[in-house]
Amino acid sequence: MILVLDHSPRWAQQFDQEAKRIHLALGDTIVRLHHIGSTSIAHTKAKPVIDMLLEVTSLDALDQKNSLLVSLGYEVKGEFGITGRRYFRLDDAMGTRTHQLHAFEVGAEHVRRHLAFRDYMRAHPVIAAEYGELKAKLARENPNNMDAYIDGKDGFVKEHERLALQWSASDEHQ
Numbered sequence: 001m002i003l004v005l006d007h008s009p010r011w012a013q014q015f016d017q018e019a020k021r022i023h024l025a026l027g028d029t030i031v032r033l034h035h036i037g038s039t040s041i042a043h044t045k046a047k048p049v050i051d052m053l054l055e056v057t058s059l060d061a062l063d064q065k066n067s068l069l070v071s072l073g074y075e076v077k078g079e080f081g082i083t084g085r086r087y088f089r090l091d092d093a094m095g096t097r098t099h100q101l102h103a104f105e106v107g108a109e110h111v112r113r114h115l116a117f118r119d120y121m122r123a124h125p126v127i128a129a130e131y132g133e134l135k136a137k138l139a140r141e142n143p144n145n146m147d148a149y150i151d152g153k154d155g156f157v158k159e160h161e162r163l164a165l166q167w168s169a170s171d172e173h174q
């Protein structure tokens with residue numbers, strides 16, 4: 001069942017707690033670790049899964065430390081459909097997804113894209129609220145169909161990602 005909830009301040013705390021565990025495990029492989037996705041945006045609703053973006057010195061160095069993430073409970077999924085990414089997911093004891101870790105090398109275009117979208121949504125709370133309402137509607141209409149949920153928000157995400165990249169490149173957000 002797809003669950004979309006009102007924003008919770010606990011999500012930032014959950015990110016901070018998990019970031020500490022990941023920093024301890026991966027050490028100097030990490031350049032930066034960001035809270036991304038809807039749980040990082042105060043004015044929107046979200047599935048209660050903490051998305052994290054990890055910038056690393058190299059994917060090879062990260063690959064050599066996969067066992068450390070496994071020891072934290074993560075499932076290693078490799079690129080998982082996106083070239084140049086490493087994807088890891090963490091479920092709780094009941095099998096419910098709690099965290100997703102998307103790793104890229106420093107300077108990867110995907111890093112810029114994710115951060116621009118997050119920062120744009122934070123700076124535009126009306127748009128973020130609209131996005132949250134769309135996700136809630138899609139979850140109600142497709143409670144057990146993740147593909148329909150994802151497809152239903154695809155146009156909104158692509159359009160606002162395009163606007164976010166323009167906004168990020170402009171002086172408007174400075």
